[in-house]
Amino acid sequence: QQQVKQSPQSLIVQKGGISIINCAYENTAFDYFPWYQQFPGKGPALLIAIRPDVSEKKEGRFTISFNKSAKQFSLHIMDSQPGDSATYFCAARGSARQLTFGSGTQLTVLP
Amino acid sequence: NAGVTQTPKFRVLKTGQSMTLLCAQDMNHEYMYWYRQDPGMGLRLIHYSVGEGTTAKGEVPDGYNVSRLKKQNFLLGLESAAPSQTSVYFCASSPNLPGQGRHEQYFGPGTRLTVT
Numbered sequence: 001q002q003q004v005k006q007s008p009q010s011l012i013v014q015k016g017g018i019s020i021i022n023c024a025y026e027n028t029a030f031d032y033f034p035w036y037q038q039f040p041g042k043g044p045a046l047l048i049a050i051r052p053d054v055s056e057k058k059e060g061r062f063t064i065s066f067n068k069s070a071k072q073f074s075l076h077i078m079d080s081q082p083g084d085s086a087t088y089f090c091a092a093r094g095s096a097r098q099l100t101f102g103s104g105t106q107l108t109v110l111p
Numbered sequence: 112n113a114g115v116t117q118t119p120k121f122r123v124l125k126t127g128q129s130m131t132l133l134c135a136q137d138m139n140h141e142y143m144y145w146y147r148q149d150p151g152m153g154l155r156l157i158h159y160s161v162g163e164g165t166t167a168k169g170e171v172p173d174g175y176n177v178s179r180l181k182k183q184n185f186l187l188g189l190e191s192a193a194p195s196q197t198s199v200y201f202c203a204s205s206p207n208l209p210g211q212g213r214h215e216q217y218f219g220p221g222t223r224l225t226v227t
């Protein structure tokens with residue numbers, strides 16, 4: 001049973017464009033929502049994260065938008081660059097600080 | 112600091128063989144985790160530990176065992192490997208920070224396991 005649903009599975013954008021990845025969750029007990037970035041052959045690395053009492057978090061070109069009532073959150077990458085090409089995972093933290101991950105989005109930014 | 116390291120990087124097993132994957136971290140983190148990553152399924156938690164000498168089951172624990180005898184090490188064992196356990200295995204660790212603060216899990220580079 002997938003508790004965090006992520007879409008799209010893959011995304012292709014032009015350099016300079018905006019990349020948007022969406023996630024939805026069911027468990028209202030989740031209390032922390034991170035996004036991880038993974039390059040081929042590497043482990044995931046934390047990119048940005050948000051708490052549910054905040055509607056938006058921005059770090060450089062990366063922004064999380066959070067809609068608590070809809071139980072949805074999204075990652076926006078502004079001015080997308082070829083170096084942003086990677087797989088992105090949303091996640092949600094539950095009990096014992098366990099993370100439940102979405103299925104991942106493979107982003108390709110064309111030069 | 113090396114961060115989180117995993118041994119081995121690659122392994123091919125035959126059905127029924129056993130093996131142990133080793134995870135080590137040098138950041139003095141309390142929490143450690145084992146995940147498997149399969150195409151289209153993200154990362155799924157196998158087992159985790161909240162401190163030395165403790166272990167607990169995650170989402171997909173069947174067919175795996177773990178041990179945390181030392182704080183810096185977390186071992187994942189496969190007693191009788193099956194083709195369904197072909198996957199990339201990631202270990203992660205995190206500090207025990209109070210409250211709802213930034214809670215980052217630091218991942219190792221992964222072990223690619225193939226069971227034939």
